[in-house]
Amino acid sequence: MANNSTSLEARKLELWYRNFQALRDISMAIPRNQITAIIGPSGCGKSSLLRCFNRMNDLIPGSRVKGEVLFDGRNIYAADVDPTEVRYRIGMVFQKPNPFPKSVFENVAFGPRVNGLADNLEEIVEHALQRAALWDEVKDRLHKSAMELSGGQQQRLCIARTLALEPEVILMDEPCSALDPVATLKIEDLMRTLAGEYSIVIVTHNMQQAARVSDMAAFMMMEQDRAGVLVEYGPTARLFTNPKDKRTEDYITGRFG
Amino acid sequence: MRNGSAFKRHLKLRKIKGGLFSTLFLGSTLVGTLVLIVLLADVLRDSAGWLDWQFLTSYPSRKPEEAGLLSAFFGSLWVMMFTALFSFPVGIGTAIYLEEYAPDNRLIRLIQMNISNLAGVPSIVYGLLGLSLFVQALALGRSILAGAMTLTLMSLPVIIIAAQEAIRSVPEAHRLGAFALGSTRWQVVRRIVLPSAFPGVLTGTILAMSRAIGEAAPIIAISALVYLTYIPTNPLDRFTVLPIQIFNWVSRPQEDFQHLAAAGIIVLLVVLLSMNAVAIFLRNRYQKRTEE
Amino acid sequence: MSGHRNTLKTTTGESAPSLGWVRKRPLEERLIKWALLVCALVSVFTTISIVVMLVVQAAGFFRQVSVLEFLTGTAWTPLFQPQNFGILPLVSGTLLTAGIAILVALPIGLASAIYLSEYAKDRVRRVLKPLLEILAGIPTVVYGYFALTFVTPLLRNIFPDMIVFNALSAGLVMGIMIIPMVSSLSEDAMIAVPRSLRNAAYGLGATRFEVATRVVMPAAISGVVAAFILALSRAIGETMIVAIAAGSTPKLTLNPLESIQTMTAYIVQVSLGETPHGTVEYYTIFAVGLLLFAMTLLMNLFGQWFVRRYREKY
Numbered sequence: 001m002a003n004n005s006t007s008l009e010a011r012k013l014e015l016w017y018r019n020f021q022a023l024r025d026i027s028m029a030i031p032r033n034q035i036t037a038i039i040g041p042s043g044c045g046k047s048s049l050l051r052c053f054n055r056m057n058d059l060i061p062g063s064r065v066k067g068e069v070l071f072d073g074r075n076i077y078a079a080d081v082d083p084t085e086v087r088y089r090i091g092m093v094f095q096k097p098n099p100f101p102k103s104v105f106e107n108v109a110f111g112p113r114v115n116g117l118a119d120n121l122e123e124i125v126e127h128a129l130q131r132a133a134l135w136d137e138v139k140d141r142l143h144k145s146a147m148e149l150s151g152g153q154q155q156r157l158c159i160a161r162t163l164a165l166e167p168e169v170i171l172m173d174e175p176c177s178a179l180d181p182v183a184t185l186k187i188e189d190l191m192r193t194l195a196g197e198y199s200i201v202i203v204t205h206n207m208q209q210a211a212r213v214s215d216m217a218a219f220m221m222m223e224q225d226r227a228g229v230l231v232e233y234g235p236t237a238r239l240f241t242n243p244k245d246k247r248t249e250d251y252i253t254g255r256f257g
Numbered sequence: 258m259r260n261g262s263a264f265k266r267h268l269k270l271r272k273i274k275g276g277l278f279s280t281l282f283l284g285s286t287l288v289g290t291l292v293l294i295v296l297l298a299d300v301l302r303d304s305a306g307w308l309d310w311q312f313l314t315s316y317p318s319r320k321p322e323e324a325g326l327l328s329a330f331f332g333s334l335w336v337m338m339f340t341a342l343f344s345f346p347v348g349i350g351t352a353i354y355l356e357e358y359a360p361d362n363r364l365i366r367l368i369q370m371n372i373s374n375l376a377g378v379p380s381i382v383y384g385l386l387g388l389s390l391f392v393q394a395l396a397l398g399r400s401i402l403a404g405a406m407t408l409t410l411m412s413l414p415v416i417i418i419a420a421q422e423a424i425r426s427v428p429e430a431h432r433l434g435a436f437a438l439g440s441t442r443w444q445v446v447r448r449i450v451l452p453s454a455f456p457g458v459l460t461g462t463i464l465a466m467s468r469a470i471g472e473a474a475p476i477i478a479i480s481a482l483v484y485l486t487y488i489p490t491n492p493l494d495r496f497t498v499l500p501i502q503i504f505n506w507v508s509r510p511q512e513d514f515q516h517l518a519a520a521g522i523i524v525l526l527v528v529l530l531s532m533n534a535v536a537i538f539l540r541n542r543y544q545k546r547t548e549e
Numbered sequence: 550m551s552g553h554r555n556t557l558k559t560t561t562g563e564s565a566p567s568l569g570w571v572r573k574r575p576l577e578e579r580l581i582k583w584a585l586l587v588c589a590l591v592s593v594f595t596t597i598s599i600v601v602m603l604v605v606q607a608a609g610f611f612r613q614v615s616v617l618e619f620l621t622g623t624a625w626t627p628l629f630q631p632q633n634f635g636i637l638p639l640v641s642g643t644l645l646t647a648g649i650a651i652l653v654a655l656p657i658g659l660a661s662a663i664y665l666s667e668y669a670k671d672r673v674r675r676v677l678k679p680l681l682e683i684l685a686g687i688p689t690v691v692y693g694y695f696a697l698t699f700v701t702p703l704l705r706n707i708f709p710d711m712i713v714f715n716a717l718s719a720g721l722v723m724g725i726m727i728i729p730m731v732s733s734l735s736e737d738a739m740i741a742v743p744r745s746l747r748n749a750a751y752g753l754g755a756t757r758f759e760v761a762t763r764v765v766m767p768a769a770i771s772g773v774v775a776a777f778i779l780a781l782s783r784a785i786g787e788t789m790i791v792a793i794a795a796g797s798t799p800k801l802t803l804n805p806l807e808s809i810q811t812m813t814a815y816i817v818q819v820s821l822g823e824t825p826h827g828t829v830e831y832y833t834i835f836a837v838g839l840l841l842f843a844m845t846l847l848m849n850l851f852g853q854w855f856v857r858r859y860r861e862k863y
Contacts (some may be wrong), residue, residue: 059751061670085268088754098745101768111753114763116267156751165753275758279668285660286669286677288730289684291727299699300691318786350588358582359589371851372592377578377779377849379670379786381813382599384820385838389602412593443581464686471688474788474813478820478834500690500789506794507694515698522691529686 004186005200007032007169008053008090012069015048015057021227022048024203026067028218028233030169035191037214037236039207041251043222045228046203047095050139053201055083055091071169088115091162092167096178099146099161104138106145107157111165124164132160133190152183159190170194172202175207184202188213207252212242219248281523298524305518312520316486321513328485329502332401333528336498338468339405340412344531347409348416355417356424356444370501378413381412399480400493407475412465413546419461423442423454443493456540463536468531473500499525505526553687605843606835610634613829619836624814625810627833628819634833636840638799642809646720646791647784649805653724654780655736658731658775665732666739667761685729696722700793708806714796716803723790727780734779734856738772739765775855782848788813811843 008030015023030036030053038046041132048057055076057063068075075150076086077160099107108125112118125142129135134156139151146157155175162170172191176184191200191213204210210217217236220228232245274283315325359365387407397403429480435445476498482505489496499521506518552848608793611619614634622635661681665674705711742765750760767775796808797818810818816834 054752056748056752059748082268082272084271084754084756085264087752092753093652094745094748096745099744099750100746100764101751110750110755110763114271114750114753114755114759115264116271117264128435161749161753220599271756275756276759278762280663282660282664282668285657288653289661289725289728290677293680293684293687295699296687296691299695303698304843347588347591350585351592353835354582354585354589358585368593370587371596372845373853375592377782377786377845377852378599379785379788379813381788382603382838382842385606385816385835386595386599386602389606390598396822410591413592413595433564439577443578446786454610467686467785471686471690473688473690474792474817477817481823482821500688503690504789504793507690513560515694515706519698522694525688528573529688532587533686534796537794547717 006030007071008201009070010052010139011068011070013049013052013065013069015045015052015066015080016064017060018062019142020249021225024051024223024227024229026230029214030199030201030229032140032199033196034215035195035202035213036204036216036218037209037210038201038218039205039210039251040220040231041222042205044222046220047173048228050173050201050203051171051221054087054092055170056087056092058083070154088165089167089169090171091165093155093158093162093170093172095174097151097158099149099157101117101145101147103143104146104157105142108161108164111161113167114249115165117165120242123230128160128164129157131163131194132162133186133193150183152179152186153231155179155183159187163194167198169201170198172200174203174205184209196245207240211236219243219245219251220227221251269540282448293474297526300522303516304507304523307516308429308520312517313524314456317484319504324506324517326502326524328488329497329499329521330524332485332496333470333498335401335492335496336404336408336476337466339401339492340408340469341462341466343405343409344412344416344465345474346411347549348462348465349420349538351417352424353446353450357442357450358481358492359371372414372417376418377459379474380411381474381478382473383407384475386410387452387475392420398493399483399495402488402492404476404479404496405492407479408469408472411472411475412469415465415468416458416462419464420454420458423457423461426457460536460540463532463539467532467536468497470532471500471529473498473504476497476501477504499528553775585731587625599842601838603835606832607839610829610832610836613832614836623801625815627830628822632829636657636812638801639810639812639837641801641803642716642791642795642799643785643811645716645803645805645809646723646795646811647781647787648657649717649720650723650727650775650784650787651727653721653783654727654784655777657724658728658776658780659735661728661732662739663761663766666736667757667765670810674736680731681729684725687726689787689789690793692722692726693719696794711806712796712808713777714794714798714808715806716809717796719791719793719795720805722794723787725782726787726790730783731776731780734776735773737767737777738769741772742768750840757840771855771858775852778848778852778855782845782852785848786813786845788817792817812837816841823826 005027009026010026012207013023013026014021026049026246038049042048051057052065053069057065065077071079071090074081075114100110105125108122108128112121112124126135129138136155137153146154149157176187179187188209194200202214214236216234217239218233219239221231223229231245232248239248240252243252312325314327315323316328318324320378351491355365355369379467384407387403391406392399431449432445435449457500465523480496482501483497485495503518503521506514506521619634619636621637622633623637624633624635626633626637665677669677696718700722701713701715704718746764747760748769750764755763768832791811792814795811795814796812798808799810800807802809816836819830819834
């Protein structure tokens with residue numbers, strides 16, 4: 001099933017937090033160099049699924065994963081795979097901007113430094129900031145604290161921080177939920193620019209945003225026992241205009257959620 | 258820019274470094290425990306054969322084989338009783354005032370900061386205060402009462418801070434509920450706040466008492482080294498306490514007195530451990546009751 | 550919960566009554582409020598009396614010895630002829646033992662704070678933390694005994710010409726004693742670092758060690774500095790360990806193998822000797838106490854200021 005146009009693929013993925021099953025039987029292929037949106041009512045497990053893609057769930061005590069996530073043809077949950085390497089190649093942007101309490105420069109340089117790519121740091125940092133459309137705004141304050149930036153700038157800094165590692169995939173967990181409409185628009189523009197070179201997976205509670213930015217869309221829901229399942233997955237235009245599943249239709253027409 | 262094999266080599270190094278340091282961190286955490294074990298083993302070994310009925314029921318003596326800590330044990334008991342009697346009500350009263358009554362102004366914040374600072378004043382300075390204020394100015398002499406009052410001042414900050422934390426953990430909704438039913442502030446404190454804060458306050462007080470019972474420095478300043486061959490019967494009597502008796506024995510060059518010191522340490526540690534056990538027991542019991 | 554419901558019920562029962570009853574309440578309420586205020590003032594009174602007592606009693610000393618001589622003199626022999634009243638030997642003894650203690654407690658305390666906050670599973674932490682609390686609860690006279698009868702003989706195997714009473718042994722054991730303090734204050738600061746920062750670093754491919762040392766530690770640094778200052782202040786004020794194991798020979802030296810005397814140990818020495826009230830020898834302990842109090846107070850204020858700084862940041 002996986003071919004050149006697939007970047008990440010979940011196969012029969014299940015996730016538990018101790019005795020609570022958070023995800024059930026998720027299978028989906030994330031296309032390369034496109035934007036995939038995951039939508040659904042809150043608590044349906046969309047963020048949990050996203051965190052399965054770079055093994056961030058490993059950090060939560062009591063979490064267990066069954067099934068596979070294929071990346072580059074390898075299961076990232078195989079015994080010989082190091083989660084550090086997974087996270088190095090699959091970047092993540094979080095819900096609330098979370099810059100380190102360090103300078104702008106040090107924030108972007110953090111990833112290259114820990115991963116041993118410290119040779120031409122200035123170049124890497126400038127390039128990443130340019131890609132994140134932040135360079136012009138911060139080039140004169142590279143060595144000032146990142147905490148002084150506005151919320152939208154901080155979030156673009158977090159994107160630049162991820163780009164500095166040249167990841168193949170960028171996971172975004174509701175990246176605009178803490179931002180105002182103008183800052184949100186800037187991030188969305190940025191995502192569209194980046195889409196040609198990176199595979200982006202975005203979790204969003206905002207259906208308009210999913211419709212605006214994504215190529216593919218997945219709709220998730222909770223079952224009776226609160227486990228998240230994938231209801232429907234397909235091209236965004238099709239999913240929003242002609243949903244195949246009754247539950248998807250109810251959700252996008254605003255009948256619940 | 259991407260160089261897979263260099264990254265992999267580097268990752269291996271990082272993993273080794275991480276593994277080494279995590280062992281180092283764990284090792285450091287165990288240093289304390291290790292010393293604790295060595296310390297207890299050392300004291301137990303040194304006291305072997307000296308901790309007997311005769312030791313527990315005799316007065317101090319120049320002859321090590323006849324010496325015991327009876328007067329020090331009862332001295333500690335007397336001092337603790339009065340210290341608890343003074344410091345518990347004052348400590349809890351202060352905490353109630355600061356948490357439930359005090360306005361939020363500069364003066365109150367100053368009092369609060371003052372309390373944290375008092376907790377950091379060296380205990381020997383409290384000894385100097387007790388010597389000048391209680392022994393001399395109030396003319397209580399080198400008495401149980403002077404010692405207890407000194408230890409009270411020393412323990413208060415600890416008790417106040419513990420009690421404040423316990424009071425703060427009572428949900429605001431409980432108070433509002435009671436106020437809404439027309440209760441006065443004191444009724445709210447007595448019937449809502451105190452019952453649920455009580456276990457925390459009690460635990461804090463017992464822990465402060467167990468610290469006070471092990472203190473030697475302030476008592477030395479007040480009472481000096483006395484050679485007591487009677488059990489105090491009056492709060493104005495002279496007294497000695499367990500840590501002072503231990504210090505007295507440690508300070509002597511003869512080997513036999515070191516054994517006496519070790520035996521005294523065992524008694525002191527047993528007293529401390531039982532106090533802590535009582536604190537834990539009470540806390541669990543009350544917690545269960547309030548959570549029902 | 551049932552207990553609460555009962556209290557609330559009786560409260561409603563009482564508060565529906567005649568006006569006469571309502572009028573009585575405010576007096577009782579006011580009395581209680583005043584009584585509680587008096588309790589709160591005890592701590593204010595304590596501070597004031599410490600300061601007044603130290604200053605007044607130390608004045609008895611400074612009438613006979615100049616402040617300059619006290620603070621800059623390099624010999625301290627108030628109990629012998631010729632009398633010298635230079636505090637520097639006591640200060641150097643104090644700083645020497647406290648310095649050794651910090652050298653032990655800071656790295657070990659910090660490492661265990663990192664372990665407890667970043668590595669340990671809940672179950673492990675529930676075992677280790679009470680053990681550290683026990684360590685913190687051991688009376689200092691017991692540590693003094695341990696230093697003198699166990700650590701010193703051990704060290705004398707390594708340094709054969711070391712004196713029985715020495716700064717090294719007392720300092721090392723004092724270091725062990727303040728590990729729990731350094732560890733718990735630093736751990737508090739590390740736990741206060743938001744999860745989101747750790748997640749950001751993990752998301753960039755950092756290992757646990759890198760997250761701990763490059764993100765958590767720098768973010769918690771003011772708390773760690775506060776722990777350092779407060780622990781140093783505690784070590785400076787510590788009395789029994791040094792009184793038992795460090796000796797009673799005031800000496801201006803930084804050699805840890807020598808016998809020294811600290812400020813606190815000097816106060817103990819004079820207290821034991823029944824020095825007659827009113828003599829200059831007697832007043833020396835208040836002059837030393839005043840300096841000790843000033844040093845620890847400054848450090849505590851500074852330490853608390855640092856603690857507040859990291860609390861405000863997030």
